[in-house]
Amino acid sequence: xxxxxxxxxxxxxxxxxxxxxxxxxxxxxxxxxxxxxxxxxxxxxxxxxxxxxxxxxxxxxxxxxxxxxxxxxxxxxxxxxxxxxxxxxxxxxxxxxxxxxxxxxxxxxxxxxxxxxxxxxxxxxxxxxxxxxxxxxxxxxxxxxxxxxxxxxxxxxxxxxxxxxxxxxxxxxxxxxxxxxxxxxxxxxxx
Amino acid sequence: xxxxxxxxxxxxxxxxxxxxxxxxxxxxxxxxxxxxxxxxxxxxxxxxxxxxxxxxxxxxxxxxxxxxxxxxxxxxxxxxxxxxxxxxxxxxxxxxxxxxxxxxxxxxxxxxxxxxxxxxxxxxxxxxxxxxxxxxxxxxxxxxxxxxxxxxxxxxxxxxxxxxxxxxxxxxxxxxxxxxxxxxxxxxxxx
Numbered sequence: 093x094x095x096x097x098x099x100x101x102x103x104x105x106x107x108x109x110x111x112x113x114x115x116x117x118x119x120x121x122x123x124x125x126x127x128x129x130x131x132x133x134x135x136x137x138x139x140x141x142x143x144x145x146x147x148x149x150x151x152x153x154x155x156x157x158x159x160x161x162x163x164x165x166x167x168x169x170x171x172x173x174x175x176x177x178x179x180x181x182x183x184x185x186x187x188x189x190x191x192x193x194x195x196x197x198x199x200x201x202x203x204x205x206x207x208x209x210x211x212x213x214x215x216x217x218x219x220x221x222x223x224x225x226x227x228x229x230x231x232x233x234x235x236x237x238x239x240x241x242x243x244x245x246x247x248x249x250x251x252x253x254x255x256x257x258x259x260x261x262x263x264x265x266x267x268x269x270x271x272x273x274x275x276x277x278x279x280x281x282x283x
Numbered sequence: 284x285x286x287x288x289x290x291x292x293x294x295x296x297x298x299x300x301x302x303x304x305x306x307x308x309x310x311x312x313x314x315x316x317x318x319x320x321x322x323x324x325x326x327x328x329x330x331x332x333x334x335x336x337x338x339x340x341x342x343x344x345x346x347x348x349x350x351x352x353x354x355x356x357x358x359x360x361x362x363x364x365x366x367x368x369x370x371x372x373x374x375x376x377x378x379x380x381x382x383x384x385x386x387x388x389x390x391x392x393x394x395x396x397x398x399x400x401x402x403x404x405x406x407x408x409x410x411x412x413x414x415x416x417x418x419x420x421x422x423x424x425x426x427x428x429x430x431x432x433x434x435x436x437x438x439x440x441x442x443x444x445x446x447x448x449x450x451x452x453x454x455x456x457x458x459x460x461x462x463x464x465x466x467x468x469x470x471x472x473x474x
Contacts, residue, residue, distance in 0.1 A: 106323075107457060107458060110322050110455070110456060110457050110458070111303065111455040111457065111463060112302065112303015112304055112305070112322070112325075112455055113303055114303070131301050131303070131326070132297075132325055132326045132327065133325070134303075134323055134324070134325030134333065134335075135322070135323045135335070136323065136335060136419050136421060137335075137419065140419075142325065142333065142421070144325075144326070144327060144328075168467075168469070171469060171471055172471055172473070175471050175473060176473060179473060223414070224415065228327050228328065228331075228423065230327060230333070232419065249457070249458070250457065250458075250461065251457060251461075251463070261466065264301070264302040264303055264455075264465060265301060266298060266301050266302065266440070266441065266442055267298060267301070267440070267441075268441075269470055269471045269472055269473070270441065270442075270468070270469075270470055270471075271468070271469045271470075271471060272302060272442070272465045272466060272467065272468055272469070273466045273467045273469065274455060274463045274465065274466055275452065275463060275464045275465055275466020275467065276359075276463065276464045276466065277461070277462070277463055278359070278362060278461075278462045278463070278464065279460055279461055279462075280362055280363055280366050280460045280461075280462060281460055282363070282366060282367060282370060282460070
Protein backbone atom coordinates (compact mmCIF):
# COMPACT_ATOMS: atom_id res chain seq x y z
CA UNK A 93 0.00 0.00 0.00
CA UNK A 94 2.66 2.48 1.08
CA UNK A 95 4.60 1.78 -2.13
CA UNK A 96 2.16 3.93 -4.08
CA UNK A 97 2.37 6.92 -1.75
CA UNK A 98 4.42 10.03 -2.33
CA UNK A 99 4.88 12.83 0.17
CA UNK A 100 3.69 16.31 -0.87
CA UNK A 101 4.58 19.70 0.64
CA UNK A 102 2.11 20.54 3.42
CA UNK A 103 1.13 23.77 1.68
CA UNK A 104 -0.31 21.69 -1.17
CA UNK A 105 -2.80 19.97 1.11
CA UNK A 106 -5.56 22.26 -0.21
CA UNK A 107 -5.10 20.82 -3.70
CA UNK A 108 -5.71 17.34 -2.36
CA UNK A 109 -8.95 18.40 -0.69
CA UNK A 110 -10.13 21.03 -3.20
CA UNK A 111 -12.35 18.50 -4.94
CA UNK A 112 -14.66 18.65 -1.92
CA UNK A 113 -14.76 14.90 -1.46
CA UNK A 114 -16.08 13.07 1.57
CA UNK A 115 -13.26 12.25 3.98
CA UNK A 116 -12.44 9.66 6.56
CA UNK A 117 -11.24 11.13 9.85
CA UNK A 118 -8.72 9.09 11.83
CA UNK A 119 -7.74 9.63 15.45
CA UNK A 120 -5.91 7.98 18.34
CA UNK A 121 -5.32 8.65 22.03
CA UNK A 122 -3.50 6.34 24.45
CA UNK A 123 -4.15 3.27 22.32
CA UNK A 124 -7.80 4.04 21.55
CA UNK A 125 -8.36 4.47 17.82
CA UNK A 126 -11.27 5.46 15.61
CA UNK A 127 -12.02 6.23 11.99
CA UNK A 128 -15.24 8.04 11.09
CA UNK A 129 -16.54 9.65 7.90
CA UNK A 130 -17.03 13.40 7.50
CA UNK A 131 -18.44 15.27 4.56
CA UNK A 132 -18.11 18.72 6.15
CA UNK A 133 -14.39 18.99 5.63
CA UNK A 134 -12.84 21.88 3.71
CA UNK A 135 -9.56 23.71 3.12
CA UNK A 136 -9.19 26.75 5.38
CA UNK A 137 -5.83 27.81 3.92
CA UNK A 138 -3.10 26.34 1.73
CA UNK A 139 -1.88 24.26 4.68
CA UNK A 140 -4.97 24.16 6.90
CA UNK A 141 -8.25 22.26 6.89
CA UNK A 142 -11.51 22.69 8.77
CA UNK A 143 -13.64 19.71 9.82
CA UNK A 144 -16.99 19.53 11.58
CA UNK A 145 -16.78 16.76 14.21
CA UNK A 146 -20.00 16.40 16.18
CA UNK A 147 -19.71 16.30 19.96
CA UNK A 148 -21.47 12.93 20.10
CA UNK A 149 -18.82 11.12 18.04
CA UNK A 150 -16.37 8.75 19.70
CA UNK A 151 -13.62 10.37 17.62
CA UNK A 152 -14.30 13.80 19.10
CA UNK A 153 -12.73 12.98 22.48
CA UNK A 154 -9.72 11.32 20.86
CA UNK A 155 -9.13 14.45 18.78
CA UNK A 156 -9.62 16.78 21.74
CA UNK A 157 -7.28 14.74 23.94
CA UNK A 158 -4.52 14.11 21.39
CA UNK A 159 -4.79 17.43 19.54
CA UNK A 160 -4.31 15.53 16.30
CA UNK A 161 -6.36 14.03 13.48
CA UNK A 162 -5.89 12.49 10.06
CA UNK A 163 -7.96 13.05 6.93
CA UNK A 164 -8.14 10.49 4.13
CA UNK A 165 -9.93 10.51 0.79
CA UNK A 166 -11.61 7.12 0.34
CA UNK A 167 -11.81 5.91 -3.27
CA UNK A 168 -14.94 4.42 -4.82
CA UNK A 169 -13.44 0.95 -4.44
CA UNK A 170 -14.05 1.18 -0.68
CA UNK A 171 -17.39 3.01 -0.74
CA UNK A 172 -19.09 0.35 1.36
CA UNK A 173 -16.33 0.39 3.98
CA UNK A 174 -16.46 4.21 4.05
CA UNK A 175 -20.24 4.17 4.57
CA UNK A 176 -19.86 1.59 7.35
CA UNK A 177 -17.18 3.66 9.11
CA UNK A 178 -19.54 6.64 8.82
CA UNK A 179 -22.68 4.81 9.95
CA UNK A 180 -21.52 2.74 12.93
CA UNK A 181 -20.34 4.58 16.06
CA UNK A 182 -17.62 3.16 18.25
CA UNK A 183 -19.83 4.33 21.13
CA UNK A 184 -22.19 1.49 20.15
CA UNK A 185 -19.72 -1.06 18.83
CA UNK A 186 -16.18 -1.15 20.29
CA UNK A 187 -15.18 -3.54 17.48
CA UNK A 188 -16.32 -1.12 14.79
CA UNK A 189 -12.95 -0.91 13.03
CA UNK A 190 -12.30 -4.66 13.02
CA UNK A 191 -15.82 -5.38 11.72
CA UNK A 192 -15.94 -2.57 9.13
CA UNK A 193 -14.39 -4.58 6.32
CA UNK A 194 -11.73 -1.86 5.95
CA UNK A 195 -8.05 -2.78 5.96
CA UNK A 196 -5.66 -0.61 7.94
CA UNK A 197 -1.98 0.25 7.78
CA UNK A 198 0.32 2.62 9.67
CA UNK A 199 2.84 5.22 8.66
CA UNK A 200 6.08 5.42 10.65
CA UNK A 201 5.81 7.13 14.04
CA UNK A 202 2.03 7.68 13.72
CA UNK A 203 -0.46 5.67 15.80
CA UNK A 204 -3.52 6.77 13.77
CA UNK A 205 -4.92 3.97 11.58
CA UNK A 206 -4.86 4.69 7.84
CA UNK A 207 -7.44 2.98 5.63
CA UNK A 208 -6.25 1.14 2.52
CA UNK A 209 -7.80 2.28 -0.76
CA UNK A 210 -7.68 6.04 -0.26
CA UNK A 211 -6.45 8.55 -2.81
CA UNK A 212 -4.61 10.62 -0.21
CA UNK A 213 -3.82 10.91 3.51
CA UNK A 214 -2.91 13.90 5.66
CA UNK A 215 -2.06 14.58 9.30
CA UNK A 216 -3.06 17.68 11.25
CA UNK A 217 -2.37 19.36 14.56
CA UNK A 218 -5.48 20.99 15.99
CA UNK A 219 -5.23 24.78 16.25
CA UNK A 220 -7.13 25.36 19.48
CA UNK A 221 -10.27 27.42 18.80
CA UNK A 222 -12.58 26.68 21.75
CA UNK A 223 -15.39 28.95 20.55
CA UNK A 224 -15.61 27.29 17.13
CA UNK A 225 -15.33 23.82 18.61
CA UNK A 226 -18.11 24.46 21.12
CA UNK A 227 -20.45 26.54 18.96
CA UNK A 228 -20.06 24.91 15.54
CA UNK A 229 -18.25 21.61 16.31
CA UNK A 230 -15.69 23.11 13.93
CA UNK A 231 -12.04 22.09 14.23
CA UNK A 232 -9.21 23.74 12.34
CA UNK A 233 -6.01 21.77 11.77
CA UNK A 234 -2.59 22.71 10.48
CA UNK A 235 -1.16 20.09 8.15
CA UNK A 236 2.01 18.36 9.33
CA UNK A 237 2.28 15.74 6.58
CA UNK A 238 0.42 14.75 3.42
CA UNK A 239 0.76 11.75 1.12
CA UNK A 240 -1.02 10.98 -2.14
CA UNK A 241 -1.28 7.92 -4.36
CA UNK A 242 1.22 8.73 -7.08
CA UNK A 243 -0.84 6.84 -9.68
CA UNK A 244 -3.46 9.62 -9.55
CA UNK A 245 -1.87 12.67 -7.92
CA UNK A 246 1.48 14.10 -8.90
CA UNK A 247 3.94 16.20 -6.90
CA UNK A 248 2.18 19.41 -7.93
CA UNK A 249 -1.16 18.18 -6.61
CA UNK A 250 -2.61 17.59 -10.10
CA UNK A 251 -5.14 14.73 -10.45
CA UNK A 252 -5.27 12.16 -13.23
CA UNK A 253 -7.60 9.16 -13.25
CA UNK A 254 -7.75 6.40 -15.84
CA UNK A 255 -9.26 2.91 -16.07
CA UNK A 256 -6.59 1.37 -13.89
CA UNK A 257 -7.19 3.89 -11.11
CA UNK A 258 -10.96 4.21 -11.41
CA UNK A 259 -11.32 2.61 -7.95
CA UNK A 260 -9.53 5.62 -6.44
CA UNK A 261 -11.99 8.24 -7.72
CA UNK A 262 -13.09 10.43 -4.84
CA UNK A 263 -16.52 9.97 -3.23
CA UNK A 264 -19.02 12.80 -2.71
CA UNK A 265 -21.75 11.93 -0.24
CA UNK A 266 -25.31 13.29 -0.33
CA UNK A 267 -27.18 11.29 2.34
CA UNK A 268 -28.91 7.96 2.90
CA UNK A 269 -26.21 5.87 1.20
CA UNK A 270 -26.36 8.10 -1.91
CA UNK A 271 -22.91 8.97 -3.30
CA UNK A 272 -21.38 10.34 -6.46
CA UNK A 273 -17.86 9.57 -7.69
CA UNK A 274 -15.81 12.35 -9.24
CA UNK A 275 -16.17 12.30 -13.03
CA UNK A 276 -14.86 13.92 -16.16
CA UNK A 277 -11.69 16.02 -16.14
CA UNK A 278 -11.77 19.43 -17.85
CA UNK A 279 -8.90 21.81 -18.56
CA UNK A 280 -10.18 25.29 -19.31
CA UNK A 281 -8.18 28.11 -20.83
CA UNK A 282 -9.37 31.71 -20.87
CA UNK A 283 -7.58 32.92 -24.02
CA UNK B 284 -34.56 30.37 -15.83
CA UNK B 285 -36.65 30.76 -12.69
CA UNK B 286 -39.22 28.32 -14.09
CA UNK B 287 -36.92 25.41 -13.25
CA UNK B 288 -36.32 26.45 -9.66
CA UNK B 289 -38.04 25.01 -6.63
CA UNK B 290 -37.66 26.30 -3.10
CA UNK B 291 -36.25 23.90 -0.50
CA UNK B 292 -36.41 24.13 3.31
CA UNK B 293 -33.38 26.05 4.59
CA UNK B 294 -32.33 23.10 6.76
CA UNK B 295 -31.73 21.09 3.59
CA UNK B 296 -29.10 23.52 2.34
CA UNK B 297 -26.36 21.10 3.47
CA UNK B 298 -27.65 18.49 1.01
CA UNK B 299 -27.25 20.96 -1.83
CA UNK B 300 -23.63 21.67 -0.89
CA UNK B 301 -22.63 18.23 0.43
CA UNK B 302 -21.10 17.29 -2.92
CA UNK B 303 -18.29 19.72 -2.14
CA UNK B 304 -18.56 21.55 -5.44
CA UNK B 305 -16.95 24.84 -6.32
CA UNK B 306 -19.35 27.73 -5.70
CA UNK B 307 -19.99 31.18 -7.01
CA UNK B 308 -20.37 33.79 -4.28
CA UNK B 309 -22.72 36.70 -5.00
CA UNK B 310 -22.93 39.95 -3.04
CA UNK B 311 -24.38 43.45 -3.20
CA UNK B 312 -24.18 46.66 -1.18
CA UNK B 313 -25.79 49.97 -2.12
CA UNK B 314 -25.95 49.09 -5.80
CA UNK B 315 -22.44 47.64 -6.04
CA UNK B 316 -22.52 43.99 -7.07
CA UNK B 317 -19.98 41.21 -7.46
CA UNK B 318 -19.82 37.50 -8.19
CA UNK B 319 -16.62 35.59 -7.44
CA UNK B 320 -15.75 31.89 -7.32
CA UNK B 321 -14.87 30.05 -4.11
CA UNK B 322 -13.81 26.46 -3.68
CA UNK B 323 -13.39 26.66 0.11
CA UNK B 324 -17.09 26.56 0.85
CA UNK B 325 -18.59 23.90 3.12
CA UNK B 326 -21.66 23.09 5.21
CA UNK B 327 -21.21 24.08 8.87
CA UNK B 328 -24.63 22.76 9.95
CA UNK B 329 -27.89 21.65 8.35
CA UNK B 330 -28.78 25.30 7.69
CA UNK B 331 -25.36 26.98 7.81
CA UNK B 332 -22.41 27.28 5.45
CA UNK B 333 -18.84 28.41 5.88
CA UNK B 334 -16.94 30.23 3.14
CA UNK B 335 -13.37 31.49 2.95
CA UNK B 336 -13.44 34.98 1.38
CA UNK B 337 -9.98 36.50 1.13
CA UNK B 338 -9.57 40.05 2.42
CA UNK B 339 -8.27 41.24 -0.96
CA UNK B 340 -11.46 40.35 -2.84
CA UNK B 341 -13.83 43.08 -3.97
CA UNK B 342 -16.69 40.91 -2.70
CA UNK B 343 -15.31 40.90 0.82
CA UNK B 344 -16.32 44.50 1.56
CA UNK B 345 -19.77 44.03 0.04
CA UNK B 346 -20.33 41.01 2.29
CA UNK B 347 -19.00 42.79 5.36
CA UNK B 348 -21.14 45.87 4.71
CA UNK B 349 -24.39 44.12 3.76
CA UNK B 350 -24.05 41.14 6.11
CA UNK B 351 -25.36 38.93 3.31
CA UNK B 352 -24.08 36.65 0.57
CA UNK B 353 -25.36 34.16 -1.95
CA UNK B 354 -23.86 30.82 -2.93
CA UNK B 355 -24.52 29.19 -6.30
CA UNK B 356 -23.41 25.89 -7.79
CA UNK B 357 -22.29 26.52 -11.38
CA UNK B 358 -22.93 23.65 -13.79
CA UNK B 359 -20.35 22.39 -16.26
CA UNK B 360 -22.19 24.22 -19.04
CA UNK B 361 -20.85 27.52 -17.64
CA UNK B 362 -17.39 26.34 -16.60
CA UNK B 363 -15.67 29.07 -18.63
CA UNK B 364 -17.87 31.79 -17.15
CA UNK B 365 -17.23 30.41 -13.65
CA UNK B 366 -13.47 30.42 -14.21
CA UNK B 367 -13.66 33.98 -15.54
CA UNK B 368 -15.67 35.16 -12.51
CA UNK B 369 -13.04 33.49 -10.33
CA UNK B 370 -10.01 34.82 -12.20
CA UNK B 371 -10.85 38.47 -12.83
CA UNK B 372 -11.18 40.80 -9.83
CA UNK B 373 -13.60 43.69 -9.85
CA UNK B 374 -10.76 45.62 -8.18
CA UNK B 375 -9.01 45.48 -11.56
CA UNK B 376 -11.99 45.54 -13.91
CA UNK B 377 -15.16 47.37 -12.83
CA UNK B 378 -16.98 45.81 -15.81
CA UNK B 379 -16.05 42.30 -14.75
CA UNK B 380 -19.63 41.03 -14.55
CA UNK B 381 -20.75 42.51 -17.87
CA UNK B 382 -17.66 41.15 -19.64
CA UNK B 383 -17.66 37.70 -18.00
CA UNK B 384 -19.96 36.06 -20.53
CA UNK B 385 -22.27 35.04 -17.67
CA UNK B 386 -25.97 35.86 -17.80
CA UNK B 387 -27.66 37.17 -14.68
CA UNK B 388 -31.16 37.16 -13.25
CA UNK B 389 -32.75 38.31 -10.00
CA UNK B 390 -35.05 36.70 -7.49
CA UNK B 391 -37.81 38.87 -6.00
CA UNK B 392 -36.68 41.30 -3.29
CA UNK B 393 -33.01 40.33 -3.61
CA UNK B 394 -30.45 42.68 -5.18
CA UNK B 395 -27.71 40.01 -5.46
CA UNK B 396 -27.12 38.89 -9.06
CA UNK B 397 -27.77 35.19 -9.70
CA UNK B 398 -25.89 33.47 -12.53
CA UNK B 399 -27.86 31.46 -15.09
CA UNK B 400 -26.82 27.83 -15.48
CA UNK B 401 -26.36 26.89 -11.83
CA UNK B 402 -27.72 23.75 -10.20
CA UNK B 403 -28.76 25.59 -7.04
CA UNK B 404 -28.82 28.99 -5.32
CA UNK B 405 -28.91 29.95 -1.66
CA UNK B 406 -28.97 33.15 0.41
CA UNK B 407 -27.23 33.64 3.75
CA UNK B 408 -27.09 36.14 6.58
CA UNK B 409 -23.57 36.44 7.98
CA UNK B 410 -23.29 35.29 11.61
CA UNK B 411 -20.74 37.80 12.91
CA UNK B 412 -17.56 36.00 13.98
CA UNK B 413 -14.86 38.69 13.90
CA UNK B 414 -12.06 36.38 15.05
CA UNK B 415 -12.70 33.84 12.28
CA UNK B 416 -13.13 36.55 9.67
CA UNK B 417 -9.87 38.26 10.64
CA UNK B 418 -7.73 35.18 11.34
CA UNK B 419 -8.96 32.71 8.70
CA UNK B 420 -11.00 34.89 6.28
CA UNK B 421 -13.75 32.46 7.30
CA UNK B 422 -17.37 33.59 7.15
CA UNK B 423 -20.28 31.60 8.54
CA UNK B 424 -23.74 32.22 7.12
CA UNK B 425 -27.20 31.12 8.18
CA UNK B 426 -29.36 30.13 5.23
CA UNK B 427 -32.46 32.28 4.65
CA UNK B 428 -33.56 30.77 1.32
CA UNK B 429 -32.47 28.00 -1.04
CA UNK B 430 -33.59 27.07 -4.53
CA UNK B 431 -32.58 24.15 -6.72
CA UNK B 432 -33.13 23.22 -10.34
CA UNK B 433 -35.96 20.72 -10.09
CA UNK B 434 -34.68 18.78 -13.11
CA UNK B 435 -31.75 17.53 -11.00
CA UNK B 436 -32.61 18.10 -7.33
CA UNK B 437 -35.87 17.06 -5.73
CA UNK B 438 -37.63 18.45 -2.64
CA UNK B 439 -35.70 16.05 -0.41
CA UNK B 440 -32.37 17.31 -1.69
CA UNK B 441 -31.67 14.15 -3.73
CA UNK B 442 -29.64 14.57 -6.95
CA UNK B 443 -30.35 12.97 -10.30
CA UNK B 444 -28.47 13.79 -13.51
CA UNK B 445 -29.17 12.43 -16.97
CA UNK B 446 -28.16 13.33 -20.53
CA UNK B 447 -30.57 16.25 -20.70
CA UNK B 448 -29.14 17.80 -17.51
CA UNK B 449 -25.48 16.91 -18.04
CA UNK B 450 -24.68 20.65 -18.35
CA UNK B 451 -25.77 21.13 -14.72
CA UNK B 452 -23.28 18.64 -13.24
CA UNK B 453 -21.39 20.34 -10.42
CA UNK B 454 -17.81 21.55 -10.91
CA UNK B 455 -14.92 20.64 -8.61
CA UNK B 456 -11.91 22.89 -9.04
CA UNK B 457 -8.29 21.85 -8.49
CA UNK B 458 -6.22 24.82 -9.75
CA UNK B 459 -4.85 26.36 -12.94
CA UNK B 460 -8.07 25.92 -14.93
CA UNK B 461 -8.21 22.21 -14.02
CA UNK B 462 -11.72 21.05 -13.05
CA UNK B 463 -13.62 17.83 -12.61
CA UNK B 464 -17.37 17.44 -13.10
CA UNK B 465 -19.31 15.23 -10.72
CA UNK B 466 -19.69 11.72 -12.15
CA UNK B 467 -21.33 8.40 -11.52
CA UNK B 468 -24.15 8.03 -9.00
CA UNK B 469 -23.97 5.17 -6.48
CA UNK B 470 -26.60 3.98 -3.99
CA UNK B 471 -25.04 1.83 -1.31
CA UNK B 472 -26.93 -0.35 1.13
CA UNK B 473 -25.41 -1.87 4.27
CA UNK B 474 -27.56 -4.99 4.75
